[in-house]
Amino acid sequence: MNSTSGHDQGITVASGSATGPIVALGEPLSFWGGVDPATGMVIDVHHPAHGALLAGAVVLMPTSRGSCSGSGVLLELALSGRNPAALVFAGPEDTLTLGAIVASEMFGRRIPVIRLSEAAFAILSSARHATITPDGVSADDGRVRIPLAAAADAGLRLSPADRSMLDGKDGIAAQQAMRILVAMASQQGATELLDVTRAHVDGCIYAGPANLVFAEKMEELGARVRIPTTMNAISVDHANWRRQGVAPEFGEPAARLADAYVRMGCQASFTCAPYALPEPPGFGEAIGWSESNAVIFANSVLGARTAKHPDFLDFCIAVTGRAPRAGAFLDEGRRARRGVKVELPEGADSAAWPLVGYLTGLASPDRIPLIRGLAKTQPTRDDLKALCAAFGTTSAAAMLHIEGITPEADGLGGVPEDEVVITREHLAVGWRKLSEGPSDVDLVAIGSPHASLDECRAFATRLGGCPVAATLSVIITAGREVIAAAQADGTLAKLRQSGVEIIPDLCWCSITRPVFPEEAKVVLTNSGKYAHYGPGLSGCAIRLGTLDDCVDAALTGAAPTRLPTWLA
Known part of the structure; x- marks a missing residue:
């Protein structure tokens, strides 16, 4: 029998029982853009486990990575019964853990989440099948045994206002939001919650029915945001999706999801670049943002302070105005x-x-x-x-x-x-690695994250008024504020005159066909983010290129596979 020593016992982050085959991932994985929410299969073509089925498996990975929307994908899998049987990590992890907390708290679907030491994680990774109970992990007919203990209580201190919300005195929705916040704060080891000045909600992307179920349930419970709250890009061009030919079975719930958050007091900003909106956060300002690029930019470039909040937790923060004092809110976490x-x-x-x-x-x-x-x-x-x-x-x-x-x-x-x-x-x-694919291009994709006014101007200038090639489409996604500014200064007219389409509300990581052109099979983008996620999300060959490559492809329909001149 291969059992671990006492100090190698695991920690139960989210309780429950499960059994299933072990799928051990040596590299972190983003569930958004990395796992098909309809099947539980790994679709990230750049991941070593591409093609692996996670549904029903005890999934081991060091931690997650990438998009904050991974929590929504896990909830989607949980509500359809295609979720991993359990999640086992070798260190701290927030995004999928929060998805499991919401699945349990609001919908009664338990997905055990376990945290192991590196030694215990390595032992379990070599096993084939595992059973998890509240007391321990048993694998390969008992040849591996790892005891489990509840996470240590960090002594979370709640303010009188926090306790009032937790006791339901501020309504059922605030109570539910505070319950989720407290559960998350406890597993993060936070000792208190803090006030934040603003929030940014990422869960308004329609990954599937689960996102809509969560939002409409919170609205039914009476949820309202307490602090200024912006919204991420959504999954349809809100005003034009019917004209664009989007199927009602997708367009209607995607629009309903956005509308639900707006009714609960969120601003219809619909952008994945909230730092480009008027009056961005200031240095040292405590904010409650989600969406991975927005969080990293706010912390790194602006010097604001926010944890990388998973989807659903972002809205709980907006409803309560509070966030766990953990992670990048603290000097040590920065x-x-x-x-x-x-x-x-x-x-x-x-x-x-x-x-x-x-x-x-x-x-x-x-x-x-x-x-x-x-x-x-x-x-x-x-x-x-x-x-x-x-x-x-x-x-x-x-x-x-x-x-x-x-x-x-x-x-x-x-x-x-x-x-x-x-x-x-x-x-x-x-x-x-990011630029593999044929030279002939069907689509040029700009705006992941949403294009700025400067980027729109630069693209228009480099086109020089010339028409794009008839063999491909050129689409820029941008926020409503940027599109309005581009219209005011004439940039929008120049782009449209050349045949470039500019679409609001959507981002490349949320776009679907037919807005994403049906005939497109090879896509050129200047976005490293979309070059990574795009193949799994679209099923297309996605190539990374320079802005000049994108302009050349727009004019000629082709972009030779070559290194940038400074790298050649």
């Missing part, structure tokens, strides 16, 4: 623990930023990095946006520091525990 030195070639342009973010996330999948080697560059706000978004696809961290660039790098960048070097060769290999 310190760099890994150095990443980038050997950036001379002449590197804006295409370097998503690539550096993507590779930094791979090099630092579970800790905050301090990126060195970029101090002499002069990144624009859009460059940093691209880096943060790509980093968020491959890392679970809520922020990053860039020496000489981001506001807290000198102080909280500190002295990392170790350092990884990203060489020119690593950059070239990473580019090829």
Whole structure:
């Protein structure tokens, strides 16, 4: 029998019993864009477990990564009965844990969540089948036994107002939101909740019926937001989806989901770049944001403070105005623990930023990095946006520091525990990985995260009024505020004159056919985030290119598979 020592006992984060075959993932996985919510199959083509079926399995992975919407995917799987039998992590994890908490708290669907030491995790990873009870994990007919204990009580202190909400004195919805907040705070080891000034809700993307069920149930319970709350991109162009030919069986629930949040007091901002809205958060401001790129940008570039809140927890924060004082709210949760030195070639342009973010996330999948080697560059706000978004696809961290660039790098960048070097060769290999596919392009996709006014202007300028090729489509997704500004300064007219379509409300990670052109099979994008998620979400070949590549493809219908000139 292979049992673990006492200090290697596991921790029960979400209780329950389960049995099933073990699927051990050596690399973190984002459930949004990485797992099919209809089947439970891994669809992330860049993940080593691509094609594995997680439904009914005891799933082991070090932690999750990527999108905050993973909690919504897990709830969707739970309500359809295609969820993993249990989730076992080798360290702290929030996104899927929150999905399991909501599934249990609101819908009575229990998915055990266990946290093991690295030694116990390694032992269990080598087994074939496991049974989980509240007391322990047994695998391979008892040859492996790992005792389980309840998570240690950190002594969560609640204010009188918190207790009032928890006791139901502020209504059933606030009570339910506070119950979920308390459960999450306890598993994070928080000792108290804190006030936040604003929230950003990511759960308004329609991943399936579960998101709508949650929102409408909260509305039925009387939920209203207490603090200014913006909304992420949604899954349809709200005003135009019928005209665009979207099937009512998808368009109607997607629009209902957005409308439910608006009725509960959220602002119909419908953008994945809330930092581009008027009056963005200030340095040191405590906020309750979700959406991975938004969280990383707010923490890293603006110096605001927010944890990487999973979907559903974001709305609970909006309803209560409170968040667990944990993670990136604390100085200790913002310190760099890994150095990443980038050997950036001379002449590197804006295409370097998503690539550096993507590779930094791979090099630092579970800790905050301090990126060195970029101090002499002069990144624009859009460059940093691209880096943060790509980093968020491959890392679970809520922020990053860039020496000489981001506001807290000198102080909280500190002295990392170790350092990884990203060489020119690593950059070239990473580019090829994200740019595989045919030269002929069917669709140019700009705006993941949502395009800024500067990006729209730059694309229009480079097109120079020339029409796009008749063989492909060119689509930019942007927030309503940006589109209004582009209309006011003439940029929108220039783009439309060239045949470029600009779509509000949607983002590339939420777009579906037929708005995503039916005939498109090969897509070129300047987004590292979409180059990663796109193949699994769309079933297409998605290639990363420079902005010049995207313009050339728009005009000619083709983009040769080549390295950027500064990397060749």
